Each structure stands twice: as C-alpha cells, then as structure tokens.
Amino acid sequence: WGQRAEYAVASARQQIGDIVGCQSSEVVFTSGGSESDNLALRGAAMAARSAGRGNHLVVTAIEHYAVLNTARQLRELYDFDLTVLPVDSFGLVSIDHVAAAIRPDTILVSVMYANNEIGVLQPVAEIAKLVRQHGVLMHTDAVQAASQMELNVDALGVDMMSLGAHKFYGPKGVGVLYVRNGVSLEPVMTGGGQEQGLRSGTHNVAQIIG
Ligand SMILES: *Cc1c(COP(=O)(O)O)cnc(C)c1O
Numbered sequence: 001w002g003q004r005a006e007y008a009v010a011s012a013r014q015q016i017g018d019i020v021g022c023q024s025s026e027v028v029f030t031s032g033g034s035e036s037d038n039l040a041l042r043g044a045a046m047a048a049r050s051a052g053r054g055n056h057l058v059v060t061a062i063e064h065y066a067v068l069n070t071a072r073q074l075r076e077l078y079d080f081d082l083t084v085l086p087v088d089s090f091g092l093v094s095i096d097h098v099a100a101a102i103r104p105d106t107i108l109v110s111v112m113y114a115n116n117e118i119g120v121l122q123p124v125a126e127i128a129k130l131v132r133q134h135g136v137l138m139h140t141d142a143v144q145a146a147s148q149m150e151l152n153v154d155a156l157g158v159d160m161m162s163l164g165a166h167k168f169y170g171p172k173g174v175g176v177l178y179v180r181n182g183v184s185l186e187p188v189m190t191g192g193g194q195e196q197g198l199r200s201g202t203h204n205v206a207q208i209i210g
Helices: 002-020 033-050 065-078 095-101 124-133 205-209
Strands: 027-030 056-060 081-085 106-110 137-141 160-164 175-179
Touching (some): 002 160, 002 205, 027 033, 033 065, 033 106, 033 137, 033 175, 081 095, 095 106, 124 137
Parallel strands (some): 056 106
Antiparallel strands (some): 027 175, 160 175
C-alpha cells in the first residue's frame, strides 16, 4: 500500500514536471503558493548569507503579500537590503527599472507573472534574461498565471517558480516551488529531508495527487 502511494506521488511530480518542462527532482511540493514564495525568498536569502555572498533583494510593489511581506521581514529582522520596484499606470514593471536596481550584491529578483488583483502580465521572460545575465537568481510567482499561460521554465528563463494548486483546479493546501538544478536554497522547514532536503515533513499524499 505504501509503495502505491509513493508511486502516485512520483507520478504527480512527473505530471508537474511535464507541465513546466523540468525534471522531477526540480519539483518541490509545499503547502501552497504562500509557502512556495516563502521558500524561494527566504531560502535564497539565507543561502546567500551563509555563503557570504550578497545582501540585496528586488521585488515589485504589486507582489502578492506572500512575497512582499516575506521580503519586508527579511529587511526588517534580518538586515537584508530591499528594493521595491514601482509599476506604471498599467501595473507594468519597466525593464529599465529592473536593470537599474541590480547591484553587485543582489541575490534575487522576484517579479510576479500575473497579478492577482488586476491581471496584468509582466514580461517575465525578458526580465529573467536580463537578471540572469547578471548572475542573479530570478523567481516568479506564477500562482495566478498557471491556469492560463505558458509555464515552461526554460521559455520563461526563471530559476524558481511558485504555483498553488487551488488556483488551477487543484485542492486547497498544496503547491509547488520549481527550483532549477544548481540553485542553492536553505530549507525553511527542516527535519527528515523530504523534497530534496528543502521541505521536510511527511508528504501530504492525497493533496499532492489532487
Ligand atoms: C493566491 C496567491 C498566492 C498564495 O497562494 P496560496 O496557495 O493561497 O497560499 C500567492 N501569489 C498569488 C499571486 C496568488 O494569487
């Protein structure tokens, strides 16, 4: 019975890998979009700190609070520097603003794919290209985009991407963080080492299959 459950989790992981165009080992199951955003930001910030490289994060002013308040907490409690990029009257981030924000000590840029209130789509692929040219990690919160938009992580060129199942016909309480092979994150949930050591805890099997 246990092996059947394990197989079902592995095939759910493969299904997500097929949708986003990645390997199963790059799919981290979480409790939802919020946790995925937390793991991306906190995980990258803490990994950079423990490696002694970089202290600066860049997000946009219209991120979901799962990103924005995580970034603010990293600034207020952990002394990271934070740049919050403005958007124009259409809610769009300018590539020039992203370019101007990147510094030698920038760790991560997080720009959401589709906004949860006004639906604006950011030019994630163009921003990701620029960001990664500077050797900086690129995360996108694709929770709202998942049901509608291209999700191929290589086409988007992102290092990390958050998904939440209940925003694309799945159950509430489960999500995914795609983490590109080679990206170094500190776990925010420590324990028995499940999910490549990034998210410990016994799998929520029914939710993951859902
Ligand atoms: C809903 C939402 C989240 C949070 O996802 P949960 O699965 O509810 O935790 C994060 N970002 C965006 C853009 C969302 O719409």
